[in-house]
Amino acid sequence: MAEQGTLILDKAGVRRALTRIAHEIIERNKGVENVALVGIRSGGDDLAKLLARQIAAIENIEVPLGTIDITMYRDDLDSRGSKPIGKTEIPFSLDDMKIVLVDDVLFTGRTIRAAMDALMDLGRPRAIQLSVLIDRGHRELPIRPDFVGRNLPTAINEKIDVVFDGERNPLEVRLIKS
Amino acid sequence: MAFNHKHILGTEYLSREDIQLILDTAESFREINTRSIKKVPTLRGKTIINAFFENSTRTRLSFEIAGKRLSADTVNISGSASSVTKGETLEDTARNIEVMHPDIIVIRHGHSGAPHYLAERLNCSVINAGDGAHEHPSQALLDILTMRQHKGKIDGLKVAIVGDIAHSRVVRSNLYALNKMGADVHLAGPGTMMPSGIERLGATVHYDIRAAVKDADVVMMLRIQLERQGMTLLPTLREYARFFGLNDDVLKLAKADAIVMHPGPMNRGVEISSAVADGPQNVILGQVENGVAVRMALLYLVSGGEQAVE
Amino acid sequence: MKILIKGGRVIDPSRNFDQVADLLIEDGKIAAIETTIDTKAADQVIDATGQLVTPGLIDIHVHLRDPGLEYKEDIVTGTLAAVAGGFTSVACMPNTKPVNDNKAVTQYIINKAKNDGYCNVFPIGAITKGMAGETLSEMGELKEAGCLAVSDDGRPVSDGEVMRRALEYSRPFGITVVSHTEDLSLVGEGVMNDGFVATELGLKGIPWVAEDTMTARDVMLAEFTGGRLHVAHISTKGGVDIVRQAKARGVNVTCEATPHHFTLTDEAVRGYNTDAKMNPPLRSAADVAAICAGLADGTIDAIATDHAPHHIDEKNVEFRIAMNGIVGLETALPLTLELVAAGTIDLPRAVALLSCGPAHALNIPRGTLEIAAPADVTVIDPSLKWTVVREELKSKSRNTPFTGRKMKGAATCTIVGGKIVFSR
Numbered sequence: 001m002a003e004q005g006t007l008i009l010d011k012a013g014v015r016r017a018l019t020r021i022a023h024e025i026i027e028r029n030k031g032v033e034n035v036a037l038v039g040i041r042s043g044g045d046d047l048a049k050l051l052a053r054q055i056a057a058i059e060n061i062e063v064p065l066g067t068i069d070i071t072m073y074r075d076d077l078d079s080r081g082s083k084p085i086g087k088t089e090i091p092f093s094l095d096d097m098k099i100v101l102v103d104d105v106l107f108t109g110r111t112i113r114a115a116m117d118a119l120m121d122l123g124r125p126r127a128i129q130l131s132v133l134i135d136r137g138h139r140e141l142p143i144r145p146d147f148v149g150r151n152l153p154t155a156i157n158e159k160i161d162v163v164f165d166g167e168r169n170p171l172e173v174r175l176i177k178s
Numbered sequence: 179m180a181f182n183h184k185h186i187l188g189t190e191y192l193s194r195e196d197i198q199l200i201l202d203t204a205e206s207f208r209e210i211n212t213r214s215i216k217k218v219p220t221l222r223g224k225t226i227i228n229a230f231f232e233n234s235t236r237t238r239l240s241f242e243i244a245g246k247r248l249s250a251d252t253v254n255i256s257g258s259a260s261s262v263t264k265g266e267t268l269e270d271t272a273r274n275i276e277v278m279h280p281d282i283i284v285i286r287h288g289h290s291g292a293p294h295y296l297a298e299r300l301n302c303s304v305i306n307a308g309d310g311a312h313e314h315p316s317q318a319l320l321d322i323l324t325m326r327q328h329k330g331k332i333d334g335l336k337v338a339i340v341g342d343i344a345h346s347r348v349v350r351s352n353l354y355a356l357n358k359m360g361a362d363v364h365l366a367g368p369g370t371m372m373p374s375g376i377e378r379l380g381a382t383v384h385y386d387i388r389a390a391v392k393d394a395d396v397v398m399m400l401r402i403q404l405e406r407q408g409m410t411l412l413p414t415l416r417e418y419a420r421f422f423g424l425n426d427d428v429l430k431l432a433k434a435d436a437i438v439m440h441p442g443p444m445n446r447g448v449e450i451s452s453a454v455a456d457g458p459q460n461v462i463l464g465q466v467e468n469g470v471a472v473r474m475a476l477l478y479l480v481s482g483g484e485q486a487v488e
Numbered sequence: 489m490k491i492l493i494k495g496g497r498v499i500d501p502s503r504n505f506d507q508v509a510d511l512l513i514e515d516g517k518i519a520a521i522e523t524t525i526d527t528k529a530a531d532q533v534i535d536a537t538g539q540l541v542t543p544g545l546i547d548i549h550v551h552l553r554d555p556g557l558e559y560k561e562d563i564v565t566g567t568l569a570a571v572a573g574g575f576t577s578v579a580c581m582p583n584t585k586p587v588n589d590n591k592a593v594t595q596y597i598i599n600k601a602k603n604d605g606y607c608n609v610f611p612i613g614a615i616t617k618g619m620a621g622e623t624l625s626e627m628g629e630l631k632e633a634g635c636l637a638v639s640d641d642g643r644p645v646s647d648g649e650v651m652r653r654a655l656e657y658s659r660p661f662g663i664t665v666v667s668h669t670e671d672l673s674l675v676g677e678g679v680m681n682d683g684f685v686a687t688e689l690g691l692k693g694i695p696w697v698a699e700d701t702m703t704a705r706d707v708m709l710a711e712f713t714g715g716r717l718h719v720a721h722i723s724t725k726g727g728v729d730i731v732r733q734a735k736a737r738g739v740n741v742t743c744e745a746t747p748h749h750f751t752l753t754d755e756a757v758r759g760y761n762t763d764a765k766m767n768p769p770l771r772s773a774a775d776v777a778a779i780c781a782g783l784a785d786g787t788i789d790a791i792a793t794d795h796a797p798h799h800i801d802e803k804n805v806e807f808r809i810a811m812n813g814i815v816g817l818e819t820a821l822p823l824t825l826e827l828v829a830a831g832t833i834d835l836p837r838a839v840a841l842l843s844c845g846p847a848h849a850l851n852i853p854r855g856t857l858e859i860a861a862p863a864d865v866t867v868i869d870p871s872l873k874w875t876v877v878r879e880e881l882k883s884k885s886r887n888t889p890f891t892g893r894k895m896k897g898a899a900t901c902t903i904v905g906g907k908i909v910f911s912r
Contacts, residue, residue, distance in 0.1 A: 069206070072207075072218040072248075072478075073220070074220075077220065080482070082181055084203065085206040085478070087205075088206075117219065121213070268805065268806055269804060287806075289806035289809070290760070290808070291689065291808075309690070311690035344687075373686070374684060374686070375684030375688075379688065
């Protein structure tokens, strides 16, 4: 599978993009006080973990880290069926926090809409920011990322595959034509 | 993992994988019940009718809360308020419900097979909330979820179920499900309450509570219908309590970390002593709590049940 | 009018007759059975080559539902279903509205059957007034009016004293007492056979012992009184054993079994199939085997259908409240031939169980191809293949568990009193 398609980012490329995003998050928020990362299952949660590590390396502060499963908030139950529901784990209060939502690929924006609704049901964050590794375009909702690893114009029928290794560390990003 | 059941008529029709998925889904929903905003939009716009043609407080409440927490519109009809007392047939009742376009009907009915009857005739999903002495799948699933939480697994557990086996739908649903999950089920009850061939559903039959409870990981006591006293099935409740009730002495025969379960409502001093019911090994309220999560899982899974899931 | 049935295998178990022959009917009577009869002797010739020619079949247990329950069946549709199934005589049970416990109802049935029916109808009167199980009906007058037997079928005569007196009282009149043997206290709220299937479906069971204790009681009462007892729709291994032993002791008892009880088991109830709900209920495989053995060894005298039509609204309900019974007139013959195909019984025995056997049990003056006997004749194509389709049944009700079953064998011509009443 990983052999297919065009290589967009290799392992080093992913790491560089995440490092840059970590810096941007710190810069935008003037440090990381009251900043927390919430990764969207699945894919975003693994990237959020790496981002938290990068931030800790720069600022020497461990930011709170959570994961969110948006299955219960999807709007396509009738067309796509009941998908298994994953765990949502946010071991801190969201109230008055600046939450950085982390996802791997930004596409239609519907996942982010669902994730924001889910966050709102869990508390009252001061702000929600969005960080994605790849923005492939084709937005269907007025959603714009705050931090982007790579802007990549794609055709609607193409697919972005973020490949992880066994330890759930990102290996590479590929563009697959169908 | 695909869940492609439109209806939940019984655990007889669920595979081990289905049961596992239901339990895992229920675990995910459990978290919602502890939030301050106990509601997710998953089933927004869906209509669920809880049609209870037989008295039930907790099962109906549990299904109603489950539906509401998933943002579905839940409507209740009960035996006395419904048309059954006016001589309407179940088919006519069903047709009248159907044209109001519900997505799910949850049915409790005194006649075994009534949910099957509806499932054959309605377009919507049917969830069996207890039919006669046949099945009560959501109860068995919440029982098994509770066991899994306390024991970490079901495979290899010795589960003792004691009481009126013949008239219990909880027993049948548990037998199907527990056997699929690899448990070793032992039944005990009076000779008048042990139906023919029950061992063929996968159980060892005892007429002595001690034999069933010995070395058990789980002891499940069934509710004895008080009106059976003095009929031909039972001489007295006093005698029943003496020979088939769970008290501290009997419970000592089980494993030290055994859990005590009861589908409720309990008759304290009859099938279970207050000391045991309130004792450290009881997980009875945990069962009730799990009931909401399991029913949320069932409502969610049948809602998308016809589409294949990747 | 002379009808010649040519070239068929004539089987008349009443005379141990079984050979290919021609049969001539004249003036409503059997006129001749010979190796070859000249076709010129007849007005109408039926080619029966490769077919069976038997005494008109007799079903001694049907519910025609007339008077009073004509929405289920009436004498016209019921007898049409009968002749389509090859039956030329039926005996109908008295649980009508009103109950046939008096001369007036008996005469109504006989007259309506004579005027509008397709076959002979022999009414069975009630044992007790209103079938209430308390006081004896006027059996003498019922006999006079045309009843050959009495029965409270659908209900047992629970009171032993009443049953004793019924057997004593009926005996001098030459009336057979047909007993529905069931101990209601043991039946309780049961709705199907007590066994594993009932346990699995969560339905209350009717144990075999509920039937056997009553069969034993009635057989003993027959032995004690010398009365003439016929046990209806025997469904259990124990019941067959009780009758077998009684016959060996010389008790004046006969019995019948239904096609569904020798064909199906309680497995047919799965899916809460109300068309598999009847009383007595479908039993276990061991019971089916015992009934087959009883049919073969002569313990069971007759195959009777217990044809019990019910309206769709009485069956299209939850299992527990569905009515008991199925229609059987149009499926009995091929189901009996299945026993022949399986080697359980031979063809003459099968014909006997549907003709002289039941005739003997109820003293019906039919069931033979003797010269000068009334010309009730059934021509059967034993290899005709067909499938049971509900909508094609002649009966007014279609409650049968055999829908879709592939059948082999059917009546191609049914002759009652020298008149062709049905042919296909």
